[in-house]
Amino acid sequence: MEGILLALAVFLLSMDQQVLTRSLQRPLIACTIFGLILGNAGTGLAVGAALEMTMLSFDTERYYFSRPASVLYSCFSVLLAVKANLIAAEAAGAAIVFFGIGAGIVHLLSAGNLIFLQQARKAAETRNEKKLAAANFIPLLISGLIPAVIALIGAANAESFVTAMETMGDKWGWILEGFAALAYLLPLVGFAVLLRNLAAKDMPGAFFAGFACAVIAGTVFSYEAGALICALIAFAIGAYDYHSSLNKKETETVKKEKAGKGESGQWW
Amino acid sequence: MVVGIGKYTNKNEAFPLDRKTLNQVFLRSFFADASRNGETGSSTGWCWALMPGLKQIHKNEDDLALAMGHELEYVSAASPVSTFAMGVTLALEQQKSDLETIRSVRTAASAAADAFGRALFSYVVIPVSAIGCCALAANGSMLGVVLYFLVLALLSAGLRYGMLYLGYSKGVRAAESLTRHSEALKHAARLAGIFMLGAMTFLFVRGLEPDLFAQSQYQTVSLAEGLEEVLPGILPLAVIAVVWHMLTKKNRSLLQCFLVLLAISLIGALLGLFGGFFHSPLPLPWINMM
Numbered sequence: 001m002e003g004i005l006l007a008l009a010v011f012l013l014s015m016d017q018q019v020l021t022r023s024l025q026r027p028l029i030a031c032t033i034f035g036l037i038l039g040n041a042g043t044g045l046a047v048g049a050a051l052e053m054t055m056l057s058f059d060t061e062r063y064y065f066s067r068p069a070s071v072l073y074s075c076f077s078v079l080l081a082v083k084a085n086l087i088a089a090e091a092a093g094a095a096i097v098f099f100g101i102g103a104g105i106v107h108l109l110s111a112g113n114l115i116f117l118q119q120a121r122k123a124a125e126t127r128n129e130k131k132l133a134a135a136n137f138i139p140l141l142i143s144g145l146i147p148a149v150i151a152l153i154g155a156a157n158a159e160s161f162v163t164a165m166e167t168m169g170d171k172w173g174w175i176l177e178g179f180a181a182l183a184y185l186l187p188l189v190g191f192a193v194l195l196r197n198l199a200a201k202d203m204p205g206a207f208f209a210g211f212a213c214a215v216i217a218g219t220v221f222s223y224e225a226g227a228l229i230c231a232l233i234a235f236a237i238g239a240y241d242y243h244s245s246l247n248k249k250e251t252e253t254v255k256k257e258k259a260g261k262g263e264s265g266q267w268w
Numbered sequence: 269m270v271v272g273i274g275k276y277t278n279k280n281e282a283f284p285l286d287r288k289t290l291n292q293v294f295l296r297s298f299f300a301d302a303s304r305n306g307e308t309g310s311s312t313g314w315c316w317a318l319m320p321g322l323k324q325i326h327k328n329e330d331d332l333a334l335a336m337g338h339e340l341e342y343v344s345a346a347s348p349v350s351t352f353a354m355g356v357t358l359a360l361e362q363q364k365s366d367l368e369t370i371r372s373v374r375t376a377a378s379a380a381a382d383a384f385g386r387a388l389f390s391y392v393v394i395p396v397s398a399i400g401c402c403a404l405a406a407n408g409s410m411l412g413v414v415l416y417f418l419v420l421a422l423l424s425a426g427l428r429y430g431m432l433y434l435g436y437s438k439g440v441r442a443a444e445s446l447t448r449h450s451e452a453l454k455h456a457a458r459l460a461g462i463f464m465l466g467a468m469t470f471l472f473v474r475g476l477e478p479d480l481f482a483q484s485q486y487q488t489v490s491l492a493e494g495l496e497e498v499l500p501g502i503l504p505l506a507v508i509a510v511v512w513h514m515l516t517k518k519n520r521s522l523l524q525c526f527l528v529l530l531a532i533s534l535i536g537a538l539l540g541l542f543g544g545f546f547h548s549p550l551p552l553p554w555i556n557m558m
Contacts, residue, residue: 019299021348023420028398028405032413042408049402049412056395100546113305114526117340120303120312124272124336127329129319132336136316139303173546178530178537185507185529186306187472189522190342191465192511193307194375197273197341198368201516203462210466215500218471224390227383230467234376238460245452 003155005037006075011148013071015140027051027074034078043081043088050088051077072102072147079158097166104176105146107183113139114186210234272337275367282325282362284440290358292320294432297354298425300345307522310345314354317345321358338367343378347385348427353378355435362440369454372461379464381431393423469508470501 013033016024023029028048035044055070076098081091116135123131154161195207213233218226296317301310315336322339326332339357344350356377360370397419404412495502507529514520514528533542540548 015302018301018304021298021421021424023417023424026394026398026416026420028402029413029417032405032410041410045405045408045410045413049405052398052402056398110304110306111526111530113303114307116303117305117308117312120315120340121337124315124340125333127333127336129316129323132312132316132319136299136303136312139305140299169546171549174537174540174548175534177542177546177548178534181536181542182530182533183306185533186526187309187342188469188504188508189511189525189529190307190309191469191472192508192515192525193522194342194371194465195462195508195512196516197338198372198458198462198465203459206459206462207466207469210463210468211470211501211505212466213463214467214470217467219500222387222391223471224383224387227379227467227471228387230464230471231376231380231383234460234463234467237463238376238456241459242449242452242456245455246449249449249452 002037003152006034006079006155007148007152009033009037010071010075010151011144014147015144017071018140018143025071027055027070030071030074031078034075035082038078038082040082044078047078047081047088047091048074051092054092070099070102072105072150073099075147075151076154076158076162079155080162083158094162097162097169100169100173100176101150101165102147104173104179105143107176107179109139109143109146110183111179111186112142206237209237272334272340272367274334276326276328276331276334276364278326278328278331279364281364282327285321285324285358285362285436289320289324290355290432290436293317293354293358294351294429296320297345297351297428297432300350300354304346307526308340308342310350311340311343314343314345315339318354318358322361325358325361325364334367335361338371341371343374344382345378347382347389348424349381349385349388349431350378351428351432352381352435355432355437356439359436359439359442366450366454369450369457372457375461376457376464377435379468385427389424393420469504 009030013025013030016022024033028045028051031048031051032041032044035041035047038044051070051074073095076095077088077091080086080094081088084091084094086094116139120132120135123129123135154165210230213230214226217229220226221229296319300313300317303312304310305312318339319336322332322335326335343353345354353374357370357374360373397416401412401416401419404415406412499505511525511529514525515522536542538548538550540551
């Protein structure tokens with residue numbers, strides 16, 4: 001019963017990593033819920049507070065996009081703390097393999113969801129909103145279901161499960177790393193499609209200027225600050241181009257008017 | 269047929285969206301990032317969230333299919349502030365703006381809104397509230413957990429709501445005054461959109477540099493640092509050039525591009541080219557990971 005409740009909580013919280021307000025999945029809240037299910041809310045609180053502080057440092061690092069991995073990690077940290085009587089820091093250290101596995105699942109799904117993108121494109125062609133909704137919600141359910149199954153299997157004997165997962169990670173973890181690299185590369189396909197659709201061939205300078213600005217701003221500042229600075233520059237360039245186009249049009253109109261009057265020879 | 273390419277048949281401006289429709293979009297926006305995929309980000313959820321508005325705007329069935337198709341292009345809706353870009357997009361759709369204008373403005377607005385939202389939550393809201401609430405929780409008080417949930421949930425929902433309405437009203441006002449000069453606007457929007465795409469190529473894929481070190485008894489050289497010296501972000505730039513070439517010059521399908529990238533990723537991981545959390549079983553013999 002405990003395992004089923006734990007799996008149900010992991011299922012719901014894993015989905016909260018992507019939808020709604022994304023507040024329940026934070027380690028402090030998730031660990032408290034897991035602690036309550038395991039009958040030891042105090043340990044859940046302590047592990048949650050420790051993990052929350054750890055995750056704060058991940059938020060701004062490379063693992064930003066894998067942050068949703070935190071639910072499975074939180075679950076097994078609390079399981080180990082309660083079942084093996086470990087203190088919060090020890091449990092968090094022992095369960096770290098689940099952070100990698102959780103991140104791997106996120107990246108794996110990022111590639112797997114391309115199947116549903118095809119469904120969504122077909123739904124767009126036929127204006128079928130129900131199919132579009134299915135293409136949106138089935139991946140969500142899958143992203144909750146996989147961690148839930150892992151939690152259900154691991155809940156029975158957490159310690160030996162952690163050891164088994166570590167061995168598996170050593171052997172097959174590279175596949176998850178491959179999908180992590182793919183998750184980094186795939187947005188570039190999306191960008192290339194957008195470039196094609198924007199017919200960017202006649203404006204390569206704008207593309208390279210944006211890239212160069214991002215290199216400077218993104219190296220000096222954080223990713224977010226860099227993106228905001230680039231957005232402001234993009235807005236400024238767009239506004240300048242808009243106004244100069246209008247001025248050019250206006251000048252051309254005046255010239256035409258003058259030329260027209262000149263032809264008649266009666267400017268007065 | 270390429271989904272989302274073409275021109276609207278009915279170019280007459282649609283009636284402004286009512287509050288009920290915008291509220292539906294607001295509620296759906298909570299699920300906009302449900303099916304994030306590598307290629308187009310949150311596009312499926314984004315399109316689904318906009319559907320109540322799109323259906324009201326495009327009564328012509330072909331136009332609706334076209335709108336749905338181009339809303340499935342790359343977009344990021346991970347942060348609550350992304351609803352601002354949703355509002356602006358709906359405003360431009362309502363004005364029946366040119367497709368290139370809509371996709372350019374959407375790209376720039378969603379990237380900016382996403383970055384602002386992430387920065388707000390990652391650097392301000394989460395750290396400040398987490399430190400306070402964790403201190404309470406460490407003393408065994410449940411109040412810390414409840415407070416943490418309330419701060420994050422209310423702020424996230426409030427921002428979503430406010431930003432959608434702000435984006436829509438600003439978008440309508442801007443689009444109304446700009447429609448008279450649609451050609452100039454289209455050119456300017458394309459310029460800004462392509463500029464932002466160039467920026468995203470570096471910013472979104474930052475951190476992909478191979479984490480490798482060529483090592484001998486005399487010297488250790490970092491490949492990532494070496495590439496940074498040549499040109500930071502050279503790898504994503506090279507990849508996007510190859511994919512663009514495959515799509516436009518070689519007429520390859522998206523699936524073929526995906527398979528090429530999958531092969532590169534798996535082989536790279538097998539050889540330990542990307543570093544990461546797990547060890548590689550076949551690391552290149554002359555290169556070490558540190």
